[in-house]
Amino acid sequence: MGGRGSGGRRTGSGRKQTSDLELAIGGARGRSTFTSPPSTAVAGVTPFDPPADLARPPLLITLTAALASAAGEPREQLQERIDELTALGLEALAVWQELAPHAFAARTLTPATTAVFTMLCRAIARERALALTDAGGPDHRGLMQRISTWTKDFALAPLGRPLYAAETTATVNPLDRFTRRATDAGNSASGGGGAAA
Secondary structure (H helix, E strand, O other): OOOOOOOOOOOOOOOOOOOHHHHHHHOOOOOOOOOOOOOOOOOOOOOOOOOOOOOOOHHHHHHHHHHHHOOOHHHHHHHHHHHHHHHHHHHHHHHHHHHHHHHHHOOOOOHHHHHHHHHHHHHHHHHHHHHHHOOOOHHHHHHHHHHHHHHHHOOOOOOOOOOOOOOOOOOOOOOHHHHHHHHHHHHHHHHHHHHHO
């Protein structure tokens, strides 16, 4: 406030004063104190194998164990469910093999993000199965939206602009031009002296 008739500024209001140390580090008053330069270092890609439970989820193991004790009609139903889960597991593994190299290259698939990438692979496998039986149904549409989000999280979907790709360039030492001259001069001097003798 602080306008006419308000009694003046409130005590302690307004921008805090910059200490001498902050001024020395950050520069002039009124500007942002520190902006981090963008990192140009690129971490190395470390590919790894898919988790063991991708192709053989825990439910499949449980159903396989229950199949041994079942008899009659429940046994047939269990076998159908086991066959379905086995097919989905193998399809999820194929999706991993298809998408993981791209996620590794984008550096979005790390050991910390493996669980979410596994869910993405299973969702794509289930979506492909639903596309054959219930294309356009509510379950199929919901799964497609979830997959769309996850593929963007792993930089596997187009975002409307080209993605940055780090260029691999040879590291140039700025002192090479001086050392090269000295080395070339030393070689010509020793080479010329050896030829004359």
